[in-house]
Amino acid sequence: GAGVSQSPRYKVAKRGQDVALRCDPISGHVSLFWYQQALGQGPEFLTYFQNEAQLDKSGLPSDRFFAERPEGSVSTLKIQRTQQEDSAVYLCASSPVMGGNNQPQHFGDGTRLSIL
């Protein structure tokens, strides 16, 4: 497909388990962003990649959150020892240019994570 693809669409895990969320950005897009969206709220920034380099991880809520984009295309967001407050929709977005805040971002439909 031509859009940003995220998998799985839904993930249920028990508290304390590790989870991995995948993002396939639009081919050739340089910038990749991860956001967290709580119910009834707007997306909140987690981290930003320019190609394979993670240039900003200031939004990651704790050291249990880790993201990588080793080959500058697919990205994985990993959450270790999940907690109930990690329950949210995790959105991935990509942009064809560096930076990205002055260009449209293309979002996937997210992964809805529920921690029991």
Place this chain on the structure above:
Amino acid sequence: SQKIEQNSEALNIQEGKTATLTCNYTNYSPAYLQWYRQDPGRGPVFLLLIRENEKEKRKERLKVTFDTTLKQSLFHITASQPADSATYLCALESGRRALTFGSGTRLQVQP
């Protein structure tokens, strides 16, 4: 601290009327402002971008204004249709690479 405010109450209007949504911000001096549409269970979809030196931007039935003195953007949908029903998100560049979003306003257009 930086803050973006959108009316958290849903906006209900009749089909054919103009919908006006408001985005107010404080402690920002954004160079750009973007509006996105989000449907339930879907990711945000980009609609319009307006720069600080642009007072107004139009795209088909959509119009966005950007008043840097009032620190406000207005988003208008003219001749609204039930298919316009969705949550609309305002987003600002915040001096770093990512966007900072408001909490969104839900629009419901009644047929």
